[in-house]
Amino acid sequence: MTIPRVELPPDVRLDTLAVREGLPRTPWGENSEALFLTSSFVHPDAATAAARFANEEEAFVYSRFGNPTVTMMERRLAAMEGTGGCIGTASGMAAILLLILGLLKSGDHVVCSRSVFGSTIKLFQDFAKFGIETSFVSQTDPPQWRAAMRPGTKLLFAESPTNPLTEVCDIAALAGIAHAGGALLAVDNCLCSPALQRPAALGADLIIHSGTKYLDGQGRVIAGAVCGPQELVASKFVPVMRSAGMSLSPFNAWVVLKGLETLSVRMQAQSERALQLAHWLEAQPSVERVYYPGLPSHPQHALAMAQQSGRGGAVVSFIVEGERAAAFAAIDATRICSITANLGDTKTTITHPASTSHGRLSEAQRQAAGITQGMIRVAVGLEDIEDIKADLGRGLAGPAIKT
């Protein structure tokens, strides 16, 4: 038995893959994909069980390393990223752990942007104790990446745009540097998702996802994935998953699978709202600076538009006059936005990075990272953007100036 594919006409486009790619229907003919909540699978006889355990026959055996609902999510996401292969993981961080465990060994070296997700930096730093060293370099300066390459460099790791500063890296340039040095490039595509940005088409070898964010899209589950060439996924990551078990639950996979169906329309609608909000914020007298790749004032605006299908994504950060007190006042005056550090939800979320996601850094580290006390990050959802502007307007500059 080989696990069959859904039969689609060749060359169907991303929006069709997002709704249709997966496994064929069961004999019951369900139109919505089935949720297979089962830990193990039954074999017709002992000899077949033996063949399946020995990998001589492809079949579902045990949900730690294979489940039809998880496989549907993996095939759909792989098709959307254009990578051929994908493996679901328990969380976005589990995806990065799987990447490290599958690809690297003691003595290997990693070059990583210093602007990536905080837990990603911590995880790479933690692997120093196992002999895997990481050099952190500027997100936006490819020559720094090239200069950091060593004979033992096996992996380059980037994320674009970054959170909360929305810095954009040149994925094609980093892929060129990686391949010239015999290394692989992995890109965390969390903030854009394949609806806006397909790093594999720009030369990236592996794509990391936190399914928790835009792939689910409604803030319900924790999930993750590594996408890459099918042979690489099968040879490097499936065996680690089988023994280490950072598995994606079928239920969470199902939620993400259904989230992928609306990903493209959500990313477009949320990006449009975010752009409107960013323009409005730029016009507010008490806002010192707005960070949003869709604004012409963004330092990598042209690169972002070329890499991200002409859209800026849904994360907007800005700095208010008056430091922490003014930022807290603006956040506390909102009555619609959710005060939470999560992002990728249809509900707009608002957070103060310096005291939450970046709260464990020293003030000097925060200054170096550009995360000031006046900074607020908004992850724009699907509410009417006029209501979100009004919600932020309540606390900006205080009632004395605003009329």
Ligand SMILES: *Cc1c(COP(=O)(O)O)cnc(C)c1O
């Ligand atoms: C949230 C996030 C992660 C981690 O994902 P989890 O699902 O929370 O483990 C990794 N990278 C980026 C860019 C994120 O925003």
